[in-house]
Amino acid sequence: MGSHPTETGLIKGVGAEARAVARARAITLGRAGRAVGRGTAYAVLILWAIISLMPLYWMVTTSFMLPDEVWKVPPTIVPTILKQMPALLATGQWAEAGKLWEQAIDSYRFLFQSTPVVRWITNSVIVSSVATLGVLLLDSMAAYAFAKRRFPGRELLFWIMISTLMIPGQVTLVPMFMIIRDAGLMNSLWAVILPDLSMVFGVFLLRQFMRTIPTELIEAATIDGASEFTVYSRIMVPLAKPGLATLGILTFMATWNSFLWPLIVLQRSELFTLTVGLKTLQDKNLVQYGLLMSGATVAAVPMIGVFLIFQRYFVKGLTLGGLKG
Amino acid sequence: MSGVKMAAAGAARRPRPLWQEIWRQRSAYVFIAPKYALFVVFVAAPVIWAFLISLQEFRIFETVWVGLDNFRRVFGSDLFWVALQNTLHYTSVTVPANILIALVLASLIFPLKSGAQTFFRAAYYLPTVAAAVVVAMIWRWIYNYSYGLFNFVLESAGLPRINWLGSSAYAMWSIILMNILIPPGTGVLLYLAAMGSIPQTLYEAATLDGAGGYARWRYVTLPLLKPTTLYLVVLSTIGSFQVFTPVLIMTQGGPGYATTTLVHLIFNTAFLDFNFGLAAALSVVLFALIMVFAVFQFRWLASDIEYS
Numbered sequence: 001m002g003s004h005p006t007e008t009g010l011i012k013g014v015g016a017e018a019r020a021v022a023r024a025r026a027i028t029l030g031r032a033g034r035a036v037g038r039g040t041a042y043a044v045l046i047l048w049a050i051i052s053l054m055p056l057y058w059m060v061t062t063s064f065m066l067p068d069e070v071w072k073v074p075p076t077i078v079p080t081i082l083k084q085m086p087a088l089l090a091t092g093q094w095a096e097a098g099k100l101w102e103q104a105i106d107s108y109r110f111l112f113q114s115t116p117v118v119r120w121i122t123n124s125v126i127v128s129s130v131a132t133l134g135v136l137l138l139d140s141m142a143a144y145a146f147a148k149r150r151f152p153g154r155e156l157l158f159w160i161m162i163s164t165l166m167i168p169g170q171v172t173l174v175p176m177f178m179i180i181r182d183a184g185l186m187n188s189l190w191a192v193i194l195p196d197l198s199m200v201f202g203v204f205l206l207r208q209f210m211r212t213i214p215t216e217l218i219e220a221a222t223i224d225g226a227s228e229f230t231v232y233s234r235i236m237v238p239l240a241k242p243g244l245a246t247l248g249i250l251t252f253m254a255t256w257n258s259f260l261w262p263l264i265v266l267q268r269s270e271l272f273t274l275t276v277g278l279k280t281l282q283d284k285n286l287v288q289y290g291l292l293m294s295g296a297t298v299a300a301v302p303m304i305g306v307f308l309i310f311q312r313y314f315v316k317g318l319t320l321g322g323l324k325g
Numbered sequence: 326m327s328g329v330k331m332a333a334a335g336a337a338r339r340p341r342p343l344w345q346e347i348w349r350q351r352s353a354y355v356f357i358a359p360k361y362a363l364f365v366v367f368v369a370a371p372v373i374w375a376f377l378i379s380l381q382e383f384r385i386f387e388t389v390w391v392g393l394d395n396f397r398r399v400f401g402s403d404l405f406w407v408a409l410q411n412t413l414h415y416t417s418v419t420v421p422a423n424i425l426i427a428l429v430l431a432s433l434i435f436p437l438k439s440g441a442q443t444f445f446r447a448a449y450y451l452p453t454v455a456a457a458v459v460v461a462m463i464w465r466w467i468y469n470y471s472y473g474l475f476n477f478v479l480e481s482a483g484l485p486r487i488n489w490l491g492s493s494a495y496a497m498w499s500i501i502l503m504n505i506l507i508p509p510g511t512g513v514l515l516y517l518a519a520m521g522s523i524p525q526t527l528y529e530a531a532t533l534d535g536a537g538g539y540a541r542w543r544y545v546t547l548p549l550l551k552p553t554t555l556y557l558v559v560l561s562t563i564g565s566f567q568v569f570t571p572v573l574i575m576t577q578g579g580p581g582y583a584t585t586t587l588v589h590l591i592f593n594t595a596f597l598d599f600n601f602g603l604a605a606a607l608s609v610v611l612f613a614l615i616m617v618f619a620v621f622q623f624r625w626l627a628s629d630i631e632y633s
Contacts, residue, residue, distance in 0.1 A: 037538075041433045041436075044429075044430075044433060045430065045433050045434065045445050048426075048430060048449070048508055049444075049445060049448040049449070051506055051508075052448055052449055052451065052452055052506075052507065052508045053448060053451065053452070054474075055452065055460070055463045055464065055467060055507075056451065056452060056455070056463075058463060058466070058467060058474060059459075059463045059466075062466065070472065071472055072472070073471070073472065073477075074477050074480075074481070075472055075473070075474055075477045138359050138360040138363070139360060141356040141357070141359065141360065142356060142357045142359075142360040142361065144356055145353040145354075145356040145357045146357070149350060149353035149356075150350070151346070151347070151350035151353040151354065152343055152346050152347050152350070153347075154353075157357065157361065160369070161361075161364055164364075164368050164369065164372065166563070166615075166616075166619065167372055167612065168563065168566070168567050168608075168611060168612060168615055169567070170567060170588050170591055170608045170611060171371075171372060171375050171608045171609065171611070171612045172367075172368065172371035172372055172375060173591065173592075173595060173604075173608060174375060174378055174595050174601050174604050174605045174608065175370070175371035175372075175374035175375050175378060175605070176367060176371050177595070177596075178374075178378075178601070179366070179367070179370075179371065194363065194367060195367045197363050197367075198360075198363035198364050198366070198367035198368050200364060200368065203360060228352040228356075232356065253454060256456070257454075257455075257456035257457065257458075259456065259457060259458050259570055260569060260570070260592070264596055274456075275456050275458045275459075278458050278459065278462065279458060279573075279574065282462060282465075282574065289466050289469070289472075292462055292466070293462075293463070293466065296455075296459040296462050296463060299455075299456055299458070299459050300454075300455040300456065300459045303454045303455060303456070304451060304454060304455070306454070307447075307450065307451065307454040308447065311443075311446075311447060314450065314514070315446075315514055315518065318511060318514050318515060318518075
């Protein structure tokens, strides 16, 4: 775009003229018309934002409702704690505020005291952390070779790997189950971690990323006597950091949220991950919505936090993985 | 200087025996080996094995090759056709609706200032980061007949309550409605990224030709978003064909078989009935269906895309 100096000059000229035309048009249309248009746009966007966030609000408020508040008709849109707590704190009624808090966290107390939820959280953290670190290591190694090395079979090996991206996971469900069962890995966290480590997406993503790293850097380092491993660990990994961060976050989220496979291979309660635990919680307490929503909140809040902190990596991951295929 | 370079290039291009080249590049294979081993064991081999399993019947003490019997049973079972119909129903409504919504939301967000852009992008993507199990549990509560949010809204508007998940007439529509009301966060993100990469000069040229806001969107933005739309159509069709978690959490496939989808059927066949052969045959059929749809969509949508 605009590599030729006169070309950019011409386009700039066009732009100035266009802006003048637009300005003239805006004046004839009138400010009111445009304000109405913008107002409508905002109204639609805000309405959808409310619809979008409403379920999460409903989840969190239900989890903090007083024991009998869940079963009220009409439903409690603003729970008591939200209504009364600010006033109590403002007027310094600490004892009352404490009592209200104690009642409001009733669901959480039940969740943490009567279910193995701490165990489930621990399992989820273990699975997601090990899988994420493993994926980052293995995928960056493979991506380096696929991106920067020339070796016989490179295209074929890469093509075989990438062609499986389109295959729906359910196809491998039964054979994977048999492999895990026959390897004696049922009811172990490895049964969840190993298939996570074999996901192909990261190799593709990191290869895209590493291809943009100039080959001259590698050549220069090799001339200076750097070994293969030094090139990988001192040049490729540091320069691919944004790509690694993206992959790491996406992997952590995918493994934390994964459900179907852990549901199949984990059958003992003390080995459940959080999502599987939530499902059994629901099976046992079909209508204890206060309890169920507190469990749901515990599972959702870490991911919401990760997303809010690392938002820009999500955009990068989705566009890199998606559009430049 | 350039002569030396050319000589070096000539030497590198002289064909070397394959095994010698492989040996020379052995460290590259070492870098790939761990990932590839896992890939072969947990992805490639299972894919091939799935086809073999679909030709077998697993009895308690023996495994029998039964040829295409499992496939005959799949196509001969009413439940398969019900599940297929439910899956197609779900897909045919949610995929177009979600893509249309993503397009409208992204188009409205794009002209905003970057602060507002960031806010709405986050608001629409946020529900997507919660686990499908969590989302399904929340919506089961929203759809609750006596105490749920939706029936309260209906009653407030003077309308009768709806048995959202408990009646076979509404259950599938309720799952569809949930999927439509959760904004398509990925679609919005991808459309926004695509809109950002459209050269400004095109808009300026269009303005010069007298195009207003709508005309610019219709004749500049929309055509250039087509590759993104194609990608989203294929991706979300593949995803919709695999709908499972909401079904398991909200309706268990019922009432009756009103919300039984193909993946739910595969799950039940494999892990409740332990009929591995039949389940594998079902998954092969699902795979074939997805491939047919993807190829068809590529042909149909990509016909007039020009990649530059």
